[in-house]
Amino acid sequence: MKNKEAKTIWFVTGSQHLYGEETLLQVRQHGIQIAEGLGQNERIGVHVVFTDVVTGMEEIRKLFQRANTSAGCIGVMVWMHTFSPAKMWINGLKILQKPLLHLHTQFNRDIPWSSIDMDFMNLNQSAHGDREFGFIASRMRIKRKVVVGHWRAASVAKEIDDWARACLGWDDWQGAKFVRFGDNMRQVAVTEGDKVEAEMQFGFSVNTHAVGDLVETVERVSEDEIDALVQTYEESYTVSKALQENGTQRGALRDAAKIELGLSHFLKTGGFKGFTDTFEDLHGLKQLPGIAVQRLMQQGYGFAGEGDWKTAALVRAMKVMATGLSGGNAFMEDYTYHFDPEDSLVLGSHMLEVDPCLASHKPSCEIHPLGIGGKADPVRLVFNVGAGPGLNASLVDMGNRFRLVVNEVEAVEPRHSLPKLPVARVLWKPLPDMETACKAWILAGGAHHTCFSQNISSYILEDFAEIAGIELLTIDQETRISAFKKELMWNETHYGRK
């Protein structure tokens, strides 16, 4: 399903004038056919549109200039049908600011053994034409994704889809605004970071509003709006007795709804794509936003607790990358371990704010005391999360660069009911095994906060890290600690220790 109608990948075919007009016409027709084939392919979540056949330096430079300024263009895919002398690409590549994919394919899948002649050979030259393009991109040190295979192959569509999803997330970050209510949770290190550097590197800005600004918006919420939202809660969730009409804590449910409406208005009015808060700075709010944050995350906003703006931005980007896919992407925290040697598990959760996009059943809406923050009991949604492959991703600031740490995991069905745990929770087994995964994560400096994903693969995040120009460390089935330590050392050399 292609949900992002307005966002497109531009398909550009390279050639030259050496072979005459008739050949160029065929090149164009084939380019259009490939672009249409990819555009209609259900495996690719973003539209691919044929843009042009290019044969000269000025033409290429102008086309890339247009790509840079087109709001709809989120990436450029190039393919050399014939030989396309690559010096003509230099000035274009110098200015291209959109992500680049080099599709190394050819129009025909098979060699037509009985009919092949020199005309066929002169038209179908991708095998060497794409090598010439590869050289200039490498010579210019241009980061790009290279996809190899026949354009109708499922594996090619999958790789293009991975990259196109990374492009969607990247595009969403450009000019995005994230708001922090209050600052960082006191003295926590990993949630800090260089917001100026982040804006330069990633394109999004992070700025603070006093929580009082939010309180003002919350106070303007009308009783009618609260009535309507409380009704939505009742229709969507199993509401616990104390929160039902005439229940002892009905007022707390209305307070929670009021906070959600205020937050929602604030985010919409300010054009924010995500936010953070902290239980240490809630002046004027009756309770720590629980259900409010949970529902806003489900609507697509990025969020992380305790002022963690990097995770909030990552959650947002991963939600956008997952457009049209089933499953969810959610703010998560590695909370506590089950160290049974036969069945090691991580229990992931947060003190309130787990995104119901992960819920495997109708959530229950409950109210329980919260030991920190010194406010009234917060209302929250409680649920379990189903089994399946997933991953955790964490973005940390290493001082001289941002590092994305990814750990592939296998979520498992809950085997116990946890009747006294008043928060939503996920159980997973990290790959390759508990000890190796946790050791590698700790050595990499990965945070306790992550984005837990049910539908974004580490391949998509690999493309995303490459587009963003940041370091990526993946912990998966293949990870061995001795090699991982060397990777950490080599990366220090690559980026330069600070």
Ligand code: MN
């Ligand atoms: Mn936390």
